[in-house]
Amino acid sequence: MEYTVQKLSQLAGISTRTLRYYDEIGILKPARINSSGYRIYGQTEINQLQQILFYRELGVSLETIKDLVTSPSFDGAKALREHRQKLLEKREQLDVLIANVDKTIALSEGRITMTDKEKFKGFKQKLVSNNEAQYGKEIRENYGDETVDRSNQKVLGMSQEQYEEVTRLEAEVLQTLQDAFKTDDPTSELAQKAADLHRQWLCYYWDSYTKEAHAGVAQMYVDDERFTAYYDAKQPGIAAFLRDAVLVYTGIKE
Amino acid sequence: MEYTVQKLSQLAGISTRTLRYYDEIGILKPARINSSGYRIYGQTEINQLQQILFYRELGVSLETIKDLVTSPSFDGAKALREHRQKLLEKREQLDVLIANVDKTIALSEGRITMTDKEKFKGFKQKLVSNNEAQYGKEIRENYGDETVDRSNQKVLGMSQEQYEEVTRLEAEVLQTLQDAFKTDDPTSELAQKAADLHRQWLCYYWDSYTKEAHAGVAQMYVDDERFTAYYDAKQPGIAAFLRDAVLVYTGIKE
């Protein structure tokens, strides 16, 4: 079966403009152009559009979608399975939101009280999944699917107190690291304290701690510019300093 | 508890720019401006922001949200209950999408086949909920909540064949109406056939048919410019002609 723009747009429930735009940015090219210059779409394009709309539904940017679907290593079946997983996560997030609405209704009826933080529960989770959509692919490629999944899962499952604790811990790691950096010595007491705090912090995201993994993450902070940017924001060199401190802490050195 | 822009932005998981923008468009004004010109938010604003983010989550435009939350007749508790309902609907839509992904995976493994139409199932439903967000409020006000809810419910619950049938029927109504219009006589056989087709079409959306309700809807087509625009698109006067034909058909005339 072949489709012109309008036919396809009606089938997929999108506008013809959207199809022209997707052609323009090279995310979905028609199978061929007929003698009158009309765009003609075939079976392959139908399937690709389906993939695109799936990702769009998740809030992934078209640029990222383009990278995904036009990548030579793109595995459609694998993408679908990952996609399914994300839809399930989104549904869980929705459940949290619904629970939140229920709670808010109860609140408005004067039956319970809610902290300000609780009021935004469910939105918080959205940050996690956005992060996933943005960086998920690369991180997954480098560090394995299960690690990322389990990490996200733990964050989503955190209680409010746990979430507050991990946030506090994160600030303490940064502060201690800041102070330790002045000693300019990764083996210093302060630097080792920072490494230990960092281990504690990690354990909020990981099921099992190993020295090797800890050292690996510290190395990642230096290798991955996004993490480097995060740690070096206050003081350039902090990421590398943390890595060195962790290498001493774990006793791993090459 | 009082919050500055950054404090509130961190609490809610949004940017400070977003808060400035919401102030700018008058959707969320700070409780007060302190002596240095800083925006200070209080409890009322927290709750209002929560409402705003709830609606934003549903894909409602900020303009519509503004109308909703700044309306003098705005009933927060009622809004929350409606909101809860829509979240439930969204979750059902997600379930359809997930089922669709499952089917697509099975397809890619060669276990089943899928029609092109099926491939976009789940996206279709999105149109329904968008419509809801756009027109839902007004229509609900004029024609009652239950009617709208049940109508949407029926559409969402339709099988593919039913959906195709109702689409075909809709086209037939329009065509017959077109032809009947030329007779310029609402009592003509063609006009009455159009009214009958229209009744059949309606029954796809309604649980129970009554002549009064049918006549009411026909009148609405003339009163509500959006429906008038839809029917009169091909031929001005069609909406009024349909109303007259239905009035004859139902035997209701004042």
Add this chain to the structure above:
DNA sequence: ATTTACATTGACGTTACGTCAAGGTGTATA
């Protein structure tokens, strides 16, 4: 006393399209 962190108001940039305008194409009907 001076960084540092946070606040302000412009003002221009961006994404993912919507919405004309001006014109070519294909088919049904007068």
Add this chain to the structure above:
DNA sequence: TATACACCTTGACGTAACGTCAATGTAAAT
């Protein structure tokens, strides 16, 4: 055979909901 009329094309400008500077003022910490 003409002529609607629906459908296609490529510009090109408009829009929503912010992101991202720049220039400047203020509060807190060192």
